[in-house]
Amino acid sequence: MKKPITTMFICICLCIMNLQLTGCSGHTEEEITEVVVSGETTTVPKIGLLLDSLVIERWERDRDIFISSATELGAQVEVQNANSDVAKQKELFRRMIEENLDCIVVVPVDSGSLQEEVKLAHEKNIPVIAYDRIIQNAGVDLYISFDNEKVGQYMAECLNDAFPSGANYLKVNGPVEDNNVSLVNKGFDETIHSNFTKIDETNCPGWADDKAFEYMNMHPEYMNQVNCIMCGNDSLASQVIRSLSERRKAGQILVTGQDADLTACQRIIDHTQLMTVYKPIDKLASLAAHSAYLLATDNEIEEAALFYDGRTQVKYQMVDPIKVTESNLQSVIIDSGFHTKDDIYRTY
Structure with a gap:
């Protein structure tokens, strides 16, 4: 002892x-x-x-x-x-x-x-x-x-609110080896409304965000078929949005993420990312x-x-994680000191 x-x-x-x-x-x-x-x-x-x-x-x-x-x-x-x-x-x-x-x-x-x-x-x-x-x-x-099922639940809730009549969506997930990926998906699948249709999904080994960019570029046809994309984290979301931007679709196709990365918070106020999850x-x-x-x-x-x-x-x-959108970014992210207002708004 x-x-x-x-x-x-x-x-x-x-x-x-x-x-x-x-x-x-x-x-x-x-x-x-x-x-x-x-x-x-x-x-x-x-x-x-x-x-x-x-x-x-x-x-x-x-x-x-x-x-x-x-x-x-x-x-x-x-x-x-x-x-x-x-x-x-x-x-x-x-x-x-x-x-x-x-x-x-x-x-x-x-x-x-x-x-x-x-x-x-x-x-x-x-x-x-x-x-x-x-x-x-x-x-x-x-x-x-964290409560990983709740992370997926929050993503689905934001999409449900954005598309009350339903929508087509993609999933860009993290690696299959990460058990949290399955938990996030479980929370998402149990929450997303039945009038949503999944067009396709992919996994990115090792959370490599370049794989998300590569996937989107391999399937440009999806950008004319989907209304939203569920991304496993903000890093993957960044590369999905990069691909959307190159086709002038950023902000038109709504994207979710998690981790409340600084760049994700910047994208939220720029209206190219719908939400993130603060952990x-x-x-x-x-x-x-x-x-x-x-x-x-x-x-x-x-x-x-x-x-x-x-x-x-x-x-x-x-x-417990916390859902973050433009409406509560100030109270959750800035007031907590997770990121400063100057850092988030520095590009403006």
Whole structure:
């Protein structure tokens, strides 16, 4: 069992870290593993954060908030990036296990690929948290994410409101390996009105937005057949709208997204994107850091629902997303400080 972390120790640890760290994104390699308190050596919990990639805008926010929150609690964080490579993520996961970290937090590249690594971690009594995306059939210690079905529901609601008489639509989804894609689609399909007709859909491996652009350019005929396009995130939406713009269709065909990227907010006020979904990353990342700290110090996660991972029920902590349109962009995005008004309106 790991020794409980005393308040005095945390204060000392934070003072040392404040001297060494220049900011939450300046990930220094200094080792701060032990501090002597009242003649006893107390071990600093070490948490691994293993990301899918940092290509999409939001993930740098997740990383920085997680590190800042965990550091404030008195933990060390080791960050690794798999660059959307399943084999690389497996290798990095096993390396973290060999380092005997106290907890590993993973954003899986492929929701179905890390069962063996989770098993190996558990054999060494290392708890594993699936962050944002579930690791299927693995029995992780905790799954933390947004309500992804609600994301799809919000997209469909906006399209229902925009086209009360029905419409034709496309779906430009993320990768099939990401379980969140199926959850978003479930929420969308259960909400979209029956007078809507799906013309086609595609998946973009690795969330590669160039695939969305390529798909639209391969099917110019769809631009004369559809009224709206459901996009899996704002990055995909950006390339769909780019393709529409080249054919002077931007703003005529309504596009949805999620993540509340800065450029998506700009497109909303420019009327080329209908809506996005704001996911309070500060809440999610700080919750994950707090939960990782608890597990790393042999404490239990008490407040959690349950989520079926395909094999077993796992503990599940959920943060609600927020629908964003032009009407509430000020109150949700600007007033919260997620993006500034100057940044959103800088092109005007």
